[in-house]
Amino acid sequence: MPGCRKQPHESQHAQTSPEAYSLLQHTQAAIDRNDYLSAASLADSAARVDPALPEIHFLRGVISENLNRLSTARSAYEKVYQLRPDYPGIHFYLGNIQFKFEQYRSALAQYRQAIETYRPSEEPYSKSRAYLNLGLAYARLDKPDSALMVYRQALTDDSTNAEAAIRIATAHREEGELDQALRYALRALRTQPENPDYQFQVGALYFQQGDMSQAIPCFEQAIRQMPWNYRAQYQLGQALMRQGRENEARQHLARADTLKGQLAEIVKLEQKTRMEPSRMLHWFNLGKAYHELGDEAMAKESLLMALSIDPGNLVLLNNLGHICLRLDQPDESISYFRKILRADSSLSEVWLSLGLAYAQTGQIPDAREAWRQVLAIHPADARARAFLQQSGGL
Amino acid sequence: MFNIKLFFLTLFALAALACTGRKRPPSGTSQDLSGHSDIRFQDITEAAGLGDFVHHTGAFGKKWMPETFGSGGGFLDYNGDGWPDILLVGGGSWPAYTGKHIRQLWLYRNNQDGTFTLQTDEAGLGEVSTYGFGITAADYDNDGDEDFFLTTVYENRLFRNDGGVFTEVGKAAGVSNQSTWSTAALFFDADRDGWPDLYAGNYVAWSPETDIFCSIDGVTKEYCTPLLYDGVPGRFYHNNGDGTFSDWTQRAGFLPAPGKTLGNAETDYNRDGWPDLIVSSDTERDLLYMNNGDGTFTERGMLSGIAFDEYGRAAAGMGVDAGVVDSSGPPSIFIGNFSNEMIGVFRYLGNNLFNARSSVSKIGRPSLLRLTFGLFLFDVDCDTDLDLFAANGHIQPMIQDGSTYRQTAQLFLNRGNGTFEDASSAAGRPILDSLVARAAAYADIDRDGDQDILLTENGGPAHLWRNDTRGNHFLRVRLRGTASNRDGLDAQLTASLGNLQLYRRVRTGGSYLSNSEKTVTFGLGRHTSLDSLVVKWPSGQVDRLGDVAADQQILLMEGQPGYRREALPGLAAARRAANTSPGQR
Numbered sequence: 001m002p003g004c005r006k007q008p009h010e011s012q013h014a015q016t017s018p019e020a021y022s023l024l025q026h027t028q029a030a031i032d033r034n035d036y037l038s039a040a041s042l043a044d045s046a047a048r049v050d051p052a053l054p055e056i057h058f059l060r061g062v063i064s065e066n067l068n069r070l071s072t073a074r075s076a077y078e079k080v081y082q083l084r085p086d087y088p089g090i091h092f093y094l095g096n097i098q099f100k101f102e103q104y105r106s107a108l109a110q111y112r113q114a115i116e117t118y119r120p121s122e123e124p125y126s127k128s129r130a131y132l133n134l135g136l137a138y139a140r141l142d143k144p145d146s147a148l149m150v151y152r153q154a155l156t157d158d159s160t161n162a163e164a165a166i167r168i169a170t171a172h173r174e175e176g177e178l179d180q181a182l183r184y185a186l187r188a189l190r191t192q193p194e195n196p197d198y199q200f201q202v203g204a205l206y207f208q209q210g211d212m213s214q215a216i217p218c219f220e221q222a223i224r225q226m227p228w229n230y231r232a233q234y235q236l237g238q239a240l241m242r243q244g245r246e247n248e249a250r251q252h253l254a255r256a257d258t259l260k261g262q263l264a265e266i267v268k269l270e271q272k273t274r275m276e277p278s279r280m281l282h283w284f285n286l287g288k289a290y291h292e293l294g295d296e297a298m299a300k301e302s303l304l305m306a307l308s309i310d311p312g313n314l315v316l317l318n319n320l321g322h323i324c325l326r327l328d329q330p331d332e333s334i335s336y337f338r339k340i341l342r343a344d345s346s347l348s349e350v351w352l353s354l355g356l357a358y359a360q361t362g363q364i365p366d367a368r369e370a371w372r373q374v375l376a377i378h379p380a381d382a383r384a385r386a387f388l389q390q391s392g393g394l
Numbered sequence: 395m396f397n398i399k400l401f402f403l404t405l406f407a408l409a410a411l412a413c414t415g416r417k418r419p420p421s422g423t424s425q426d427l428s429g430h431s432d433i434r435f436q437d438i439t440e441a442a443g444l445g446d447f448v449h450h451t452g453a454f455g456k457k458w459m460p461e462t463f464g465s466g467g468g469f470l471d472y473n474g475d476g477w478p479d480i481l482l483v484g485g486g487s488w489p490a491y492t493g494k495h496i497r498q499l500w501l502y503r504n505n506q507d508g509t510f511t512l513q514t515d516e517a518g519l520g521e522v523s524t525y526g527f528g529i530t531a532a533d534y535d536n537d538g539d540e541d542f543f544l545t546t547v548y549e550n551r552l553f554r555n556d557g558g559v560f561t562e563v564g565k566a567a568g569v570s571n572q573s574t575w576s577t578a579a580l581f582f583d584a585d586r587d588g589w590p591d592l593y594a595g596n597y598v599a600w601s602p603e604t605d606i607f608c609s610i611d612g613v614t615k616e617y618c619t620p621l622l623y624d625g626v627p628g629r630f631y632h633n634n635g636d637g638t639f640s641d642w643t644q645r646a647g648f649l650p651a652p653g654k655t656l657g658n659a660e661t662d663y664n665r666d667g668w669p670d671l672i673v674s675s676d677t678e679r680d681l682l683y684m685n686n687g688d689g690t691f692t693e694r695g696m697l698s699g700i701a702f703d704e705y706g707r708a709a710a711g712m713g714v715d716a717g718v719v720d721s722s723g724p725p726s727i728f729i730g731n732f733s734n735e736m737i738g739v740f741r742y743l744g745n746n747l748f749n750a751r752s753s754v755s756k757i758g759r760p761s762l763l764r765l766t767f768g769l770f771l772f773d774v775d776c777d778t779d780l781d782l783f784a785a786n787g788h789i790q791p792m793i794q795d796g797s798t799y800r801q802t803a804q805l806f807l808n809r810g811n812g813t814f815e816d817a818s819s820a821a822g823r824p825i826l827d828s829l830v831a832r833a834a835a836y837a838d839i840d841r842d843g844d845q846d847i848l849l850t851e852n853g854g855p856a857h858l859w860r861n862d863t864r865g866n867h868f869l870r871v872r873l874r875g876t877a878s879n880r881d882g883l884d885a886q887l888t889a890s891l892g893n894l895q896l897y898r899r900v901r902t903g904g905s906y907l908s909n910s911e912k913t914v915t916f917g918l919g920r921h922t923s924l925d926s927l928v929v930k931w932p933s934g935q936v937d938r939l940g941d942v943a944a945d946q947q948i949l950l951m952e953g954q955p956g957y958r959r960e961a962l963p964g965l966a967a968a969r970r971a972a973n974t975s976p977g978q979r
Contacts, residue, residue, distance in 0.1 A: 102794030141796040142763045174736075174762060176754040176813075204705055208754070231706030238699050238706075241747060246697075253696045260679070260708060267621040275609065 020049040020056075027059050031066070033335070036308040039063050054083040061093065067308065068277065070100055088122045089114075092130055099133065104140040111137060128158035135167060144171055162191035166198055173205065181205055196225035200232050203239075212239045228294040230259035262293045273305070280309040284316065291319075296326045314340050314347075321353055330360035348377040352384055359391065368393035433774060433805060433817055434862040435847065437824040442839075442858050443502070443510045444480070450496045451853040452487035452525065457608075457615045459600050459623075460486070460547050460575065462789040464767070464832030464852035466528035468909030469839070470540045472517060473558040476960060477504035478837035478911050479513075480848060481542065482856050486525025488602070498522040499544070506963070508840055508860075518559045524548055528833070528907030532581035534590045535637050536880040542909070543569070543592060545576035550594060554637075568639045569631050575600055576628075580903025582660045582669050583879050584646065585689025586932040589633035590879050593648075593903075595655025595673060598623035617789055620676045625653025628673065632689075647691040652678035656767075657714035659904045662886065663725050663742050667930065669884040672700070674711035674729045680738070684746070700727060700740045704750030704758075709735045713769035713834070713906035717780045718897040719808055725897075728757075728782055730766030730906065733797045737761040737769065737784060741812075757782065757806050760816040763797050764804065765789065767906040768834025772845050776866035776917030778894060779808040785831035785849055785906070800828035803849070824859050837911035842964030843868045843945060845915055848908075864968065867918040867944035869927075872960065873900055876952040877933035881912055884932045889916045890925040918944045 016024070023046035030039035040063050047056045061076035074097045080087050081094065095110030111134040118127050131154035138147035148171045154164035169184035182205040189198040203218025219236035226232065233256035240249035269286040276282055287302035300323045307316045321336035337354040340347060355370035368391055374384035388394040439445055449465040452458075465485060469478040482500040489495055499519040502510035514520050524546040531542040539555040549572065552564040564570025575597045581590040598620055608618035630648045631639035643649055657674040664670070668685035675681065679701035683691040695701040703709045710732035719726050727748065729738035736758035740748040752758035761784065768785035775781070786801035803825050806814035818825050830852045836845040844861040851857070869889070873882025882900045889896040898914045918924065924942040931937070931952050939957060942948070945965065948957040 104795035106795075140794070144759065174753055174759045176756055176758065178754065208704065208750075231702070234696070234702055234706040237696070241697060241699070250697070256706075257679070257696060264621055267619070271606075271608065271622055275607065 016053060016055070017050055020046050020053060023049065024053075024055050024059065031059065031062060034066075034304040034308070035311060036063050036067055037311050052083060054080045054087050057083065058087065058090075058093075061097075065093075065097065067305070068274075070097060073097055074101070086117070088119065089124045091117065092123070092125050092133070095130075095133060095137070099137060099140075102140075104137045107137045108134065108141065126158060126161075128154045128161045128164065131157060132161065132164050132167065135164075139167075139171070144174065147171060160191050162188040162195065162198065165191065166201060169201065169205070173208075178205060178209055182209070194225070196222040196229075196232075199225075200229070200235070203232075204235055207235060207239055212243050215239045216243070226295070228259055228262075230256040230263065233259060259293065262289070265289055266293065273302075278309060280306045280313070280316075283309065287319070291323065296323050299323050300327065312343065314343060318350060318353075321350075321357065325353070325357055325360065328360070330357040333357035334361070345373075346377060348374045348381065348384075351377070352381070352387075355384070355387060359387070364391050364393075367391060432863065433807070433821040433825075434864075435821065435824055435859040436862050437827070437857060438508065438860045439856065439858045442508060443512075444856055444858055446512070447482050447484075447500050447856045449483070449850060449853055449856075450485040450487060452485065452492070452494075452496075453853070454488065454492050456491075456602075456605070457617050458488070458602065458605055459598075459618055459620075460525060460527075462617050462852060463527060463577070464830075464907065465850035465854075465856075466526065466545070466907030467833045467848060467850045467856060468529055468531070468835035469837035469848065469911050470529075470531035470542060470909060471911075472501065472540055472555060472560075473503065474539055475504075475506070477506050477841065478839050479504045480510060480839075480856075480858075481529055481531070481909070482850065483526040483529060483544065483907070485853075486547065488525075491602070495523060498524055498526055504839060506841075516559075518561065519553070522551065522562070524551065526551075527576065528578050529909050530579045530581055530592075530902045531909045532590045532883060532902050532912075533880045534581060534592070534633060536589065538880065540881075543579050543581070543594070545579050545594060545907070547575045547600075548573050550576050550579070563637070567637060568641065569594070571641075572629070574626055574629075577655055578657045578903070578907060580658050580660060580671075580901075581881075581883060582671070582902065583884050583932050584630070584669060584685065584691075585632070586668070586878075586884070586934075587633075587635070587689075588875070588877060588879050588933065589635045590881070590883055591633045591689075592631040592639060593628060593658060593671060593673075594631070595628040595658050596626035596653050597656070597676070598654055599626055620654050623654075625651075625675070625678060627651035627653050628655050628658075646689060647686070647693070648683070651681065651693070654678045654711075656710075656712040657729070657769075657904075657906055659714045659716045659727070660884065660899065660901045661716035661725050661727070662884075662899070663716070663727075663748075664746065665723075667886075667934075669932070672714055672716055672727055674714040676710050676712065677708055678711070679708055680711050680714075680729060682748075694746060698746050699748045699750060700738075703731070703735065703738055704752050707735070709738060710765075711738075712767050713785070713904075713908075715770045715782075715904040717771040717899075719771065719780045719782075720810065720812055721779075721894050721896075723895065723897070728769055728771065730769040730784060731761075733763050733765045733788065735762070737766055737782075751812075754813070756813045756815065760804065760806075760818075764801055765797075766804075767832045768849065768908055770834060770836060770905045770908075770910065772836050773868075773915060773917035774805065774845070774861065775807070775863050776844060776868045776915070776919070777808075778891065778896060778917050778919045778921075779810050781808045782806040782814060783834060783836075783847065785829070785834035787830035787832065787852065789852075798828070800830055802826045802828055803831060803834075824857065827857075829857070830854055832906060833908040834905050835908040835910040838870065838913065838915070838964075840964035840968075841947070841962045842968035843870060843915075843947070843962055844968075845911075862968075862971070864971075867920065867922055869916045869918060869924060869942060869944055870947035870962075871914045871916070871927070871929075872912070872947065872949045873914075873929065873931075874949060874951050875931060875933070877935060878931040878952055882929075882931065882952070883912070886930045887914050887916075888928045888930075890927075891918060891921050892925065913947070 027042040057079040064073035091114035095107045098107035114130045135147040135150040151167045165188035169181045172181035200222040203215045206215035222232045237249040237252035272282040283306035287299045290299035317336045321333045324333040351373040355367040358367035371384040451461040453461045466483040480502040487494040503513045528545045544551040549570040553560040579594040584591045632642040654676040671683040673681040681695040713730040716727045724742035727740040736752040739752045739755045764786040766784045771780040784804040788799045791799045807817040833850040847859040849857040875882045927939040929937045947960040
């Protein structure tokens with residue numbers, strides 16, 4: 001479930017000791033960089049300073065939730081509620097945890113509380129988001145009418161809530177009301193034109209209405225952003241078949257079949273991570289499988305889980321650096337490559353990659369410096385020479 | 395000679411007396427003669443003598459995957475008296491681990507008075523020991539009696555019927571040579587040579603030794619998703635015509651395949667006269683085997699658009715059926731799926747393409763949170779069009795909010811315009827009884843002209859629901875092949891009623907682990923006769939009957955003029971019952 005960034009509550013800072021506050025800030029920073037192991041240690045340190053601080057339990061909940069240790073996360077959030085029932089956002093997060101446990105009735109109650117006690121200036125989530133999550137819980141409880149009503153409320157509260165619009169579209173689509181479904185799906189897409197899921201959903205609705213000329217570009221756009229998605233490949237293949245473009249269709253359908261097979265392997269790897277979540281290698285293999293599938297965002301997520309278990313693992317850091325480059329996140333790449341080089345500055349390949357990351361951010365002098373480091377280690381390295389030449393550094 | 399038409403004209407007022415005029419547009423007729431009736435079923439399990447049956451899962455705490463699959467069952471006429479008998483699969487146990495044995499097969503003879511008597515031992519089935527799942531029945535050796543095939547977690551079994559006594563001949567016949575977990579099977583005459591061939595769907599490579607520990611919390615074992623196991627492709631056995639079969643899986647085009655099969659159904663979707671096969675697969679692509687016109691097949695599930703659901707997802711693919719649900723002619727395919735997945739509905743467009751239309755058919759939303767195993771098309775109210783029955787029940791007793799382990803069945807009434815209406819609530823009990831349903835089959839057990847329902851539960855009893863829906867006319871047709879296979883499998887019947895054309899096929903398979911009767915039922919609504927009935931036999935023979943009166947069961951012999959009328963002793967009783975108020979029944 002998409003949520004909002006979770007932070008220690010500002011209004012409590014006055015009552016928090018400077019030492020604990022500092023530790024909490026460091027904990028939050030570690031969470032922000034997905035370093036959950038450090039975050040957990042920092043939270044423990046903060047707890048030693050002031051164990052009754054609800055913020056500590058809240059951040060422990062966040063850490064556990066991110067590590068998919070849901071029982072621990074739930075206990076931590078419950079402790080927050082016990083210490084301070086009006087802790088901002090606590091009902092919302094308890095709702096999210098209950099939702100993940102498939103306890104939708106409990107989730108419903110928490111989301112209702114979150115909405116009823118909503119304080120606009122204090123809550124770390126929007127009211128529209130709470131309505132949306134309430135709708136999701138209703139939908140899981142087979143209350144489509146209630147779900148639709150609160151999705152609409154979410155959209156009324158925030159007309160830019162694209163997910164609310166797409167949920168309304170889904171609700172209409174499930175009822176077979178394709179025109180209305182398409183109207184809301186298009187609204188979501190107008191709000192987030194680059195969202196590949198919305199592109200896919202709009203395409204699927206055009207497809208259902210028999211409008212292949214509209215459906216095909218939507219599927220093509222979706223595939224450009226998520227080439228690993230077998231559903232989009234399949235639907236594009238179907239649309240092309242209906243236009244008599246069988247050869248093209250066969251290519252996409254074959255690709256869909258291959259991707260589906262790869263996904264099956266991923267499911268097996270995910271099961272291993274569920275069974276032994278503390279084994280770094282399982283997360284690493286999962287990340288590798290996602291990378292081979294082409295889903296770099298999921299690959300990154302898995303590798304981050306691996307890194308939370310083994311924070312100093314240079315192989316993980318290197319893989320993360322490269323994945324972040326592919327995800328167009330060069331700043332994060334730089335931090336991973338720098339971390340490696342702090343541990344071992346003789347790794348010329350990492351210097352080379354660091355140069356590429358700097359170049360991607362436009363920091364050309366830093367890039368040149370990195371490539372010069374490559375040449376310092378391997379003076380004949382043709383790639384570093386070429387990069388330097390291209391960047392005017394030679 | 396007895397004047398059948400005159401007889402039925404005098405009975406017309408009686409037959410139509412219970413019509414209540416439900417809403418619904420006409421089904422392609424200028425004059426609405428489709429007829430609409432209130433749906434009524436009566437649970438007669440105990441009264442019929444089936445109350446002692448219980449399916450055993452063999453569960454002893456290890457949560458082994460086969461324990462959730464249930465409980466095959468269905469109808470066959472093992473003693474050839476024309477009354478559907480009942481065969482139930484008792485499930486299994488793990489004797490090596492628990493030391494327990496259970497009765498594997500339960501054969502109930504129809505006593506022709508609404509009751510059944512257990513005849514397992516007398517029929518030679520008392521000593522069968524295995525862990526069984528599904529059955530499919532047909533006269534594979536064309537000797538005049540109905541044989542059956544049993545799928546199991548080990549070697550499958552073929553039971554040859556010799557005058558009401560069965561002998562297990564699987565190994566000798568060449569269909570029990572692999573120890574593989576098989577599920578749904580069917581007989582059909584793939585090459586139209588007059589001998590029914592056999593397709594046996596396989597599930598995954600599982601054994602107690604390869605069981606995977608699955609858990610949500612890492613501590614408590616749960617039943618696994620099939621995604622974690624490798625699928626095993628189904629096997630196709632060609633009938634050699636001498637009591638044996640040859641494994642033609644590769645030769646006939648059934649490889650490669652993803653396995654994880656839970657359902658299969660015969661159809662001739664492209665109307666080329668050759669039987670095609672639909673295979674539903676759990677979490678894998680569903681398959682469409684197009685007959686190449688020579689008994690070999692080309693798999694076209696992905697190309698045709700039935701492989702995945704209407705949003706491109708691989709669904710759980712369980713029970714499956716196919717039939718023409720509107721008067722326009724093209725068949726539709728219906729596939730039961732997991733909770734949070736709609737029942738799949740695919741309508742043939744032509745040019746080897748299908749349109750997915752779960753949601754627009756109005757079946758999708760009501761089925762979204764149900765877990766559908768058994769599923770079949772039948773004309774519950776005899777109003778001319780095929781309705782859909784879905785048997786539901788979850789696999790895990792502890793499941794999420796919003797979905798339950800025990801679930802009610804669903805009855806979707808065909809509105810005749812491409813959409814269906816969930817009539818479950820209106821039908822009341824026993825449709826609204828919560829079950830852990832698995833197999834679902836139909837037959838006219840009391841020979842009153844309509845189709846009754848048999849259901850099984852996983853780790854529970856069987857249920858026999860008598861159809862007491864009244865008010866419409868019908869015609870039941872039984873085929874006997876001569877050049878074609880004796881059961882008339884894969885024959886296509888087309889009944890003309892004014893503008894309406896009703897298409898039916900004689901088939902085995904369909905639903906989930908189930909076997910329904912092969913006698914074809916045409917609901918005729920208010921029509922008191924058929925304009926014509928055309929039978930296209932798999933041999934190529936075409937037989938035509940004109941002006942066939944309603945409310946009778948007839949036997950058609952391939953290539954012979956006319957038909958033989960068969961008694962429907964239950965019809966008079968049903969009509970008497972229709973004269974009493976519902977409360978008195």
